[in-house]
Amino acid sequence: MTIADSIALILLLAGCAFYLAGTIGLLRFPDVYCRLHALAKADNTGLCLICVGLAILSADWQVAAILALVWLVGLLAATVSAHLIARHAHSAGRVPARSGPSRR
Amino acid sequence: MIGLALDLLIIVSLIGLAIQSINAASLFRGILHFVVLGLAMSLAWARLDAPDLAMAEAAIGAGVTGALMMIAYRRLIEIQPDQESSLRPPPSRLAVPIALAAGALVGVIGLAAIQAEPMPALAGTAVLENLGSTGLGNPITGVLLLFRGFDTLLEITVLLAALLSAQAVTRQVDLDQSLTTQDPDTPLVGALLAIVVPLTVLVSVHLLKAGGQETGGAFQAGAVLAACGVLLVLTGRLGASRQYSPLVNTGLLVGLLSFILIGLAPLLWGQPLLALPGLWAIYWIESAMMISIALTLVLLFAGAGSLKRRDHG
Amino acid sequence: MDSATLYVLAAAVLFGIGVHGLIVSAHLMRKLFAINIMGSSIFILLVATATPISGQADPIPQALVLTGIVIAVSATAFGLALMVRMSQETGKATLAVEDEPENDD
């Protein structure tokens, strides 16, 4: 296993970890806004890490470019859809859940 | 070993998703699970050494079907928000035994088919042998367009028939404005479209071109293009219309018509029926089919007879 | 146990789930899920049991399944349209008939 491979492996594992975190957030968070928060941020980071990991593994500029494109498109889609969903929820009158002891 | 673990993972999720899509508490969740099931299927195809199917499943099976189900669901809840509580489930005492028996039958058949002595797959072998002379690299495209082109011709006819049948049963009175989002347009959507639409067109053309040599083809490309159209419908750029539009209708049929006419033409110079006269014909037909498939799917989604441009924002 | 066998077994289970769903579901959308699941299981079966030709996958079953997928989508799309129309006419998206004898016109 070369150094590049190990770096790639670490990146991939890290990416998976981010995905895991995002998914747990999706399942556990109390309302739409929090879930979006978890998804949009954690998953995109995870995607980024995985793409970079794969690019290193492939060691090919062309593939790396396509992977970059994949990441960009994913980012774009996530951004816009998160925005739209939040916006729709807001205009539909969903109030963010206020749980925990911070506010009564 | 890892492969086998991956297979197991895919299979477990397939089964779990299938159960969930049928038994989920709400219909909406059922649809979600069904769409994800399509994605899992696509992974399964990849594992089964069928990249073309994986792509088709992702684009058509999961993507298009999912979108169609979502929009149908939306129309349903407009009529009756509570879809299921009033329904009485059919009597089902025998359901479990029947299901078990059916599953067991399929399992036994499948296992026997795997264990059966490998027969020389004559047709498949012939395809691989003859592929070289055609200039195509993807044997599946070869089968679909050259060797068994008539299947494909009829297949797009089936798609057309489904569209016509669907249009026949779609009530024309309440052709909806309601498809589009009620939210006021945001600049973000415009920005997204400005990037995504050219990109999807590019991708579908790439898929089309790739289909000749490697994974891809008219159906996958058409589905991707259809996704672009669905996006345009959803964001209000394209609207359902009742008016007859020669452009839309021509687009709808260009695939079938090209295929038929190019297929009939060889008869004029003594060649066999449907013997496509060269690679250009394949690419021409595939492009035309892509357009037709995309339009058909978009029309199915919009539940409309035709489309028109809408000025928006 | 190789992966083809695994997928064959998966197909069997999926088929059973589909059959069960087709029988017990009242809502038409779920019946359509069930039919599609059954279809997918058959498709898996056909591809998984195909014999490779000198190391390469047999293109014929895959081409057939590709055609099958498109046809399944076509039929599903039409089924959905039919379901929506039924629901518009009767208020419900189900086949379960409560008080309507077949003889009605």
Added chain:
Amino acid sequence: MTTEALALIVFLPLLAAAGAVVLPTAWLGLSIRVGLMPLPLLLLIPTLEVLENGAYRIALAGHSAPLGIAWQLDPLSLLMLWLNVGMTLLISLHANCSFRPGQPHAHRFWPLWLLLFAGMNALLLSADLFNIYVTLELVTLTAIGLIALEGKPPALRAAMRYLLLALLASLLYLLGVGLIYGQTGVLDLYLLAERLAPGWLSVTAIALMIVGLLIKAAIFPLHAWLPAAHGNAPGPVSAILSAMVVKVSIYLIWRLWFWGVPEWDLDRAALLLGVLGGMAIVYGSLAALVQQRLKLIIAYSTVAQLGYLLLLFPLASTLAFQAASYHLLSHGMAKAAMFLAAANILRSLGTDRLRHLAGIDQRLPLDVFALALGGVSIMGLPPSGGFLAKWLFLEAAWSARAWSWLILIALGGLLAAAYLFRVLAVVCLHPRRRGNHRHLKRTPDTASLAAMLLAVGAIIAGFTSAPILDLVEAGLPPGLPR
């Protein structure tokens, strides 16, 4: 010439359907004519070819069988093609009244109608098991679209049930095709005979295909979808569905059985199919006896009459083949006539409930007459095509010393008489109140004419059987006993 003609027989209706979609409404009439009218003339060319040289085979795209798809036209498929073309044309004459271009559903009806027609022609020509699957789907989807066309709730429900069952049936068929490909490496029906050895897997494959086709053919006890679908569809659609569409499924079973696996020892399966057929005859007839609507009676009659087509399996002789083919032909014409006549009555009265039909023969004599003539053929009374079919069936049963089938066939005719005369008796009843039918709408003459032509055809079939029977005999698989 023959290849070109056959190509046009499939593609002309397809192109016409495309034309009906893409061209403006004003051109619809032209598309219809182009798609339908030249067909009988075109069909003459392959007919001459087949009569002269026997079966005709085309390798599509020039790739012969294991690699490509073939069309095969033999005497039997030629007969079926003629039936399909002839009946579609006559029924179109009727459809042109109820769906005249410009009327509400016309622009939806005709493209589907033409696609159905093209699909049927392609199906009858195809020699490839998977290609047949695709054509079956085309036929089914267009048929269901046509059933649901007018959007009445019973029709929609029937269409939905039909769709679900048809999809299920297609899956079974497809599974069978896949297994057969795995067993033989070929998909061509006519290559199976030498390649498909009887083992339990191949038997299962054939059985799956047959069960799928039996569902599509609405054979008892898989018939549940048919009466509602045929009873609630628009008239011309019911007519073509009952006359041709359900029957091609049985025709395909014949093909599988006698051409696909002729060497297999299938006596028990044949007996089972025969028993199913017998149960269909009895059940369908009894169910028809208690219906209150004319179209439902006719639809249940179809369930019953389809049963006869299965008697071919246990009898399995040249005579039985001739009988079954002739039954297919004469029942097709008679049933189409009856459905068209019923559609005219329904259109005039606004209902087809039996109790409203009293005295209707004075107002709609031609339609009632068509109904009665069709009924005579269905009952198998002379002189009619139905009688000759019944005679041949009885003769076949006698030659096989199959007394139970003989009794069943004789009984079937009586049951048919029972449910059909029930209708005619109501028609002959004097209306209780005068002016019962004051609000009668006039039926267009061509609509009645189409029904009458088909009915007369069913009767004339009782006199000119020899060419058709010879054709059937010429097309039989070798080795069938007399």
Added chain:
Amino acid sequence: MMDQLMFWTPLLTVIVSALTGIVIFVAGERHALLRIILNLAAAIAKLLLVVMIGLLVRNGFTPEFRVSLVPGLDLVLRADALSMLFASLSAVLWLVTTVYAIAYLERSPNRARFFGFFSLCVAATMGISMAGNLLTFFIFYELLTLTTWPLVVHNGTATAIRAGGTYLRYTLSGGALFLVGLVWLYGISGPQAFVAGGTLADHAVDARLSLQIIFVLLTIGMGVKAALFPLHGWLPKAMVAPAPVSALLHAVAVVKAGAFGLIRLVEDVYGADLVADLGLDLPLLLIAAFTILYGSVQALRQVDLKKRLAFSTVSQVSYIILGIAIGGPVATVGGIVHLVHQGLMKIILFFCAGIFANLLGVKRIDQLDGIGRRMPWTSTSFTVGALGMIGLPPVAGFVSKWYLGAGAVEAGRTWVVAILVTSSVLNAAYFLPVLKRIWLHPPPDQWPHEARVSRLETGSLVGSAIVAAVLSLGVGLLAGHPLSPLNWVDSIVAGYFP
């Protein structure tokens, strides 16, 4: 030219009536005059045709029309002596009945349907008489069922519909058995052309049981229409039909078709010898004898005039079957000639019953008191018919009964004579009281339902009855004339017993 004539004429006799029926359907309800003219013209044309063919047959020709339905299965229409007997009876009576029916149905609805099927019914009867083989016979036999049903239900009342249902249940079930027997016989011996003496003798050894069963099946099939006990149930119920239909059903078309078929079956398919050899003659004889007595006893118990006549028919038709079942030339002559004689006599009776019912509303026997003074011509005709039925000379009935009795003695079945005598006594017992009421009782003050009808109408009705009466007197009186039915039958039977 001559060949063409020989080929087409038998078909033409069928076509004339069938075409008339179709034209009447097409013309519809409104063209009453056209219908009348057409009906009469066709009836006359047909009579002439039959006379012409009769002359041809007399001169030794056998016109034959043949067309193949299924390879090996021909539709054959052939005029032989027996055909011509039945054909001329039908042609004559059709003409008379047409005149009668036109007047009878003057004001009723649905006349187009009635006369259309009436003509088709006659076409079927012609086909039956000309049928050259058993299959052809069967085809027209079933056609007859089909075309008489609309006539039976013509009134459109619930009772009529029910009677029609009964009629169909009997005849179609019989037809189904007939068909089974036919196929079976076809399987054994091929197409059964009607040949004097039969064609089956060769098969009597190896297929004896089959032949016996087939004979039973075919006899049931024909016995239904011939109203043999216990298959007669439909006949009295069918009395709801209008009088011309009853006349036609009972005198000519339906019951005679059955009896005619039995003659063909016994004499021309099996042959009298084979029937005797198979041991089938005695059962047939017993059934016929029982039916004769049973019908008479039942007739005695009816108060409705038409019902009494119906049971009388049940009884009388069995004379024909009795004749052929006895065997031997003399009895056979008696049976076959009764086909004609009974037809003539029965049609008088039904005509008269119809006139009584239609003009005066008289339907029951106790209402007949003194009707002889009100309607002397009709009553006289009725009397002629009734006396003939009893078998008094010189009316036609006497001739046939005489032959039957003589034949029974000749064949050594003396007990049949006792049956004949008993039957005649019973006949007298149910007809003489009617005659007594007609002529000797005083008329009531008012008839149940007196109709106002035109003179022409009354004239046509009564005229038809008188013509029929004259005819039946004539064939009785002129029984010795070379052209009489009796001599005609003699020559037919000479073919059976060379």
